[in-house]
Amino acid sequence: MEPRTMAYMVAAVALEVALLAPLCKAVWAHRSQLLEILNWSIRSVKLSLCVGRLSGRDQHVSEGILEYRCWVADRMLAYLLAVCTVAIFTIQVNLLAGGEQWLAEGQRWVLLGLTAGMVVARQMPNLVKWRLNGLYILFDLATLLYVTPWMVPPEKFAPGHWAI
Structure with a gap:
């Protein structure tokens, strides 16, 4: 292994230890509360897996939580749609003006x-019945595609190549 690579590895491990040591200390100090949260999470997952077998009150609470999650996702979707629209408009302006391209x-x-x-x-929420899961899949897929070698060549990730 080259000395530069070894130096990077040592520095990275030192940074990780510096970051993880206080976290481990905090986890150990609050282990009883964390175990309580973990037990609550496990119960919640078990309840969500058997939604059809919940009592009337629990079913109502579960539907309320899902409705709230959909409301939050709708607000986030509106925000991200505005950001992406501005980004697309900026790309179009740069293409027309012949300016530097910041995306491949x-x-x-x-x-x-x-x-x-x-x-x-x-625009078509009834068409997308799996809206929350579909959005998670869409964003994850876009994130993976965004950094693949098919979308941007590896040499463009090198420092000093910001104008793609």
Whole structure:
């Protein structure tokens, strides 16, 4: 292993230890509360897996939680749609003006596809019955596609190549 690589590895491990030591100390100090939260989480997952077998009150609470999650997702979707629209508009202006491109061509297409998926989810909520899970899948897929070698060549990730 090269000395530069070894130096990087040692520095990275030292930084990780410096970051994780206080976290481990805090976890140990609050272990009883964390175990309580973990037990509550396990009970919640068990309840969500058997939604059809809940009592009337629990079913109502579960539906309320789902409704709230959908409301939050709708607000976040509106915000992200506005941000992506501004980004697409900026890309168009840069293309027309012949300015520096800050995204590779593949990344521009991923951004456009992500925005199209958000428009479909926002404008046709009845069509997308799996709205929350579908949005998670859409954003995860877009994130993975965004950094693949097919979208941006590896040499463009090198320092000093910000103008793609």
